[in-house]
Every structure is written in structure tokens, then in C-alpha cells.
Amino acid sequence: MSYLVAFLACAGTLSAALALYYWHLGDQNILFDTEAVQDLLVQHDPQRGEIICRCSIPLTNRGEQQGMVNNVFCQPVYCGKIMKGMEIKSKINVVKDKARENGYWESLIVKKNAYFLTQLEVRIRHSTVDIPTLIRQVPRLTIVIYYQIVGRKGIQWKLAELPFPLKDAQVPAELKQEKVVE
Amino acid sequence: MPVQLIPVQTKLVTPDDDLLEVIREYCGPLLQKGDILVAAETMVAITQGRLIRPENVKPGKCALFISQFVHQDGSLSSPFALQAVMNEEGTLRVIAAFLLSAFTRLFLRRKGDFYRLAGKQAALVDDITGTVPPFDKYIVMGPKEPEKVVAAIKERFGIEAAIIDANDLGRSQILAATEGVDQKLLLRLFKKNPAGNADQQTPLVIVRRTS
Structure with missing residues (x-):
């Protein structure tokens, strides 16, 4: 009887120790840190008839383990009937030497405490309405970033929202100058 | 020559x-x-x-647990890749390899036994990010x-x-x-x-x- 009790006690202690170890290891905490957006730019290009929104978003891992950002998709939040004629192209990529310009998100390992800078670019056009009218109707466009993290404890889908103030769209100085020359 | x-x-x-x-x-x-x-x-x-999307792999408790003991740089540190290996080589074989290699690691100070015992696929599998795009989204088996x-x-x-x-x-x-x-x-x-x-x-x- 005492052997059985000892065996059960050992097995219980070992299981508890392993469970504690598993819990103690923690998980990844990878996120697009939209609170720390840098270099936000909203530009109106009258020659092309489009608004270009651009910003840098830090991608960080504040967790205890590494994870992999496997897929990233960007999508605008619906902003009313005017969206019917809107063409919105967005791409996001990691800022590095050999970044892919085609918008393909290459799976990325983000180690514990690692930091990458990503760049989000959104180009907005409208087929029937001119840009000033579009801006009046949509003063702010929110882009949602859905990203898939493959971690050591499972797959997670996360979401980040980023509002672009279209009403603040500036015409670049070089384009203004060209207009004066005309 | x-x-x-x-x-x-x-x-x-x-x-x-x-x-x-x-x-x-x-x-x-x-x-x-x-x-x-x-x-x-x-x-x-x-x-x-021989390509498997991680979304199509459901890691079991054993894969989730054992993968935590694999160094983070190894493909098998991902429970998805480890489960894919278990599906091919057998769950019992991988568990036995894990227990034996833990023993040899602790008491004989020998490394690499897990990969030797868990079957060929354990050493050959590439986790996501391990292969050139578009296969960076897949677990690539041997x-x-x-x-x-x-x-x-x-x-x-x-x-x-x-x-x-x-x-x-x-x-x-x-x-x-x-x-x-x-x-x-x-x-x-x-x-x-x-x-x-x-x-x-x-x-x-x-x-x-x-x-």
C-alpha cells in the first residue's frame, strides 16, 4: 500500500512539475503595434487622381517565446455607399534590404523581444467622384490588418486597426510647384 | 581528385x-x-x-508538450511540424524517442538522440519559413x-x-x-x-x- 501511495505521489508531483514548466514557458505575444505608428503620411496626388497613405508600423514580440507571422491581410472598413466606386489597394511588407514589392508577405520568424519595422501603403481612387468630394464624404478611412501567428502553443489570428485621416491629405510640394509653372 | x-x-x-x-x-x-x-x-x-499547411494539422497534447523541449531554432519546436512527423512516424515512436533522448541527454550528456530515434522525417521536416516562397507557408516533409x-x-x-x-x-x-x-x-x-x-x-x- 505504501508503495502505491509513494508511486502516486511521485507521478502527481512529476505531472504538476511538468504542467508548471509548460505554463511557465509562456507564449509569443506578437503584435502590430498601431499605437507606435511612425512616419504617417497622407498625400493627395492630383495628377494620378489618388490618395496615398503610408506609415511604418512596428512589429514586436513581447512574449516569452518566438512565433511566426505566417499570413497578413489588409482590408478597409466599410465606409458607406461611396465605397461602391472606390478602388483601394493596400500592401504591407517588412522594411528590409530585400523587401518584396509585390505585396507578398513572406513568413517571418519573430524571436522573443525582436522588433521589425513594417510599411503599410494604401492607394485610394474613385471611379466617379473626384478626390476632394471623396475626402468630404470619407474624412477617415480605417484599415484593418488581420495577421496569423503560428506559435509554439497554436495558431492565433489577431487584428490591428489603423485609421488614416484622409481629410489631412496634402498635395506634395513638387506637385504644387508644377501647377504654378502651368 | x-x-x-x-x-x-x-x-x-x-x-x-x-x-x-x-x-x-x-x-x-x-x-x-x-x-x-x-x-x-x-x-x-x-x-x-509533400507539403502540409499548418492550418490542416491539429497538434495533439503530446506534440504541444514535447515541442516545448526542442530548441526554438529547430523545426520540431513547432507543434504543427512535430504533429506532422508523429502522423508519419507514429506517435508512440516519437514519445519513446523523446523519453529515451531525455534520459541520454541528462545522464549520458549525449545530444541528437531524439532525431536519431524519432524517424527520418524528424530530421528532414522543414517548418514554415524554412523554404523559399511560396512554400514558406507550408511544412515541407522529407x-x-x-x-x-x-x-x-x-x-x-x-x-x-x-x-x-x-x-x-x-x-x-x-x-x-x-x-x-x-x-x-x-x-x-x-x-x-x-x-x-x-x-x-x-x-x-x-x-x-x-x-
């Missing part, structure tokens, strides 16, 4: 491709009698369709029946052939080779991974003896 290594650049090889046709198209004009054709194991695996593949290459092209798992870490492994291949020489030659592991897209290398 001096040898020349000729890395052959190919298109992006996909599961729709036939390996022998890829070799014919890209190496056919270059091959000479006495050459050894070395194929990268990942390319062979891709042509065999090739099936590599012996048959090298035999088919020899039969079709009349040259010796080998399938190798080489990487930039200097750890190469020959999966299969025809009888006439000097495996020691090949391992020495591929220690520096002449085909590259990144975007070089040179999964075939011709080894030619020069006199």
Missing part, C-alpha cells in the same frame, strides 16, 4: 512538376558521362507534393522513397545520382545515392552548401571530376 561543382538554376519547382522532366530540361544539355547529379531533398519532396528516386535518375540519364539535405550550418546528410557515388567525398563537397539555402534556386548540382 579535383572536382568541379556546377549549380544549376531552375524555375520554381512545384508539385505540378515531374522531377525527371525538370532534370531533363535544365541539366540535360550539361550532363556528361561520369557526372554525379545531386538533387536537394526539399525539391524532391516538393515534386512529390521525400518519400529517395532510393527509388535516385535509381530512376540513373536509369533515365545514365549517371550516378544522390539526394542530399545540405544547409548553411555545415550539416549535410545524404538521403540516398546510387552505388557509384563516393558518399564521403560528396559530404565533404557539400559541407559549404554550394547550392545555397535562400533564394538561389539552384536545387540541382552537377559534380564533375576534372583531370
Whole structure:
């Protein structure tokens, strides 16, 4: 009887120790840190008839383990009937030497405490309405970033929202100058 | 004996491709009698369709637990890759390998037993991010029946052939080779991974003896 009790006690202690170890290891905490957006730019290009929104978003891992950002998709939040004629192209990529310009998100390992800078670019056009009218109707466009993290404890889908103030769209100085020359 | 290594650049090889046709198209004009054709194991695996999306793998408790003990740089540190290996090699085998290797690691200070005991796929699997796009989104398993593949290459092209798992870490492994291949020489030659592991897209290398 005492052997059985000892065996059960050992097995219980070992299981508890392993469970504690598993819990103690923690998980990844990878996120697009939209609170720390840098270099936000909203530009109106009258020659092309489009608004270009651009910003840098830090991608960080504040967790205890590494994870992999496997897929990233960007999508605008619906902003009313005017969206019917809107063409919105967005791409996001990691800022590095050999970044892919085609918008393909290459799976990325983000180690514990690692930091990458990503760049989000959104180009907005409208087929029937001119840009000033579009801006009046949509003063702010929110882009949602859905990203898939493959971690050591499972797959997670996360979401980040980023509002672009279209009403603040500036015409670049070089384009203004060209207009004066005309 | 001096040898020349000729890395052959190919298109992006996909599961729709036939390996022998890829070799014919890209190496056919270059091959000479006495050459050894070395194929990268990942390319062979891709042509065999050995690709698994992590979303299609449901890691069990054992995979979730054991993967935590694998160093984070290893493919099996991902429970998805480990579960994929368990599905092929058997869950019991992997659990036994884990327990035995834990013992040998703790008491005999020996490393690498887990990979030796858990089956070939444990050492060959590449987790996501481990392969060039678009296969960076997939777990790439090791090739099936590599012996048959090298035999088919020899039969079709009349040259010796080998399938190798080489990487930039200097750890190469020959999966299969025809009888006439000097495996020691090949391992020495591929220690520096002449085909590259990144975007070089040179999964075939011709080894030619020069006199």
C-alpha cells in the first residue's frame, strides 16, 4: 500500500512539475503595434487622381517565446455607399534590404523581444467622384490588418486597426510647384 | 581528385512538376558521362507534393508538450511540424524517442538522440519559413522513397545520382545515392552548401571530376 501511495505521489508531483514548466514557458505575444505608428503620411496626388497613405508600423514580440507571422491581410472598413466606386489597394511588407514589392508577405520568424519595422501603403481612387468630394464624404478611412501567428502553443489570428485621416491629405510640394509653372 | 561543382538554376519547382522532366530540361544539355547529379531533398519532396499547411494539422497534447523541449531554432519546436512527423512516424515512436533522448541527454550528456530515434522525417521536416516562397507557408516533409528516386535518375540519364539535405550550418546528410557515388567525398563537397539555402534556386548540382 505504501508503495502505491509513494508511486502516486511521485507521478502527481512529476505531472504538476511538468504542467508548471509548460505554463511557465509562456507564449509569443506578437503584435502590430498601431499605437507606435511612425512616419504617417497622407498625400493627395492630383495628377494620378489618388490618395496615398503610408506609415511604418512596428512589429514586436513581447512574449516569452518566438512565433511566426505566417499570413497578413489588409482590408478597409466599410465606409458607406461611396465605397461602391472606390478602388483601394493596400500592401504591407517588412522594411528590409530585400523587401518584396509585390505585396507578398513572406513568413517571418519573430524571436522573443525582436522588433521589425513594417510599411503599410494604401492607394485610394474613385471611379466617379473626384478626390476632394471623396475626402468630404470619407474624412477617415480605417484599415484593418488581420495577421496569423503560428506559435509554439497554436495558431492565433489577431487584428490591428489603423485609421488614416484622409481629410489631412496634402498635395506634395513638387506637385504644387508644377501647377504654378502651368 | 579535383572536382568541379556546377549549380544549376531552375524555375520554381512545384508539385505540378515531374522531377525527371525538370532534370531533363535544365541539366540535360550539361550532363556528361561520369557526372554525379545531386538533387536537394526539399525539391524532391516538393515534386512529390509533400507539403502540409499548418492550418490542416491539429497538434495533439503530446506534440504541444514535447515541442516545448526542442530548441526554438529547430523545426520540431513547432507543434504543427512535430504533429506532422508523429502522423508519419507514429506517435508512440516519437514519445519513446523523446523519453529515451531525455534520459541520454541528462545522464549520458549525449545530444541528437531524439532525431536519431524519432524517424527520418524528424530530421528532414522543414517548418514554415524554412523554404523559399511560396512554400514558406507550408511544412515541407522529407521525400518519400529517395532510393527509388535516385535509381530512376540513373536509369533515365545514365549517371550516378544522390539526394542530399545540405544547409548553411555545415550539416549535410545524404538521403540516398546510387552505388557509384563516393558518399564521403560528396559530404565533404557539400559541407559549404554550394547550392545555397535562400533564394538561389539552384536545387540541382552537377559534380564533375576534372583531370
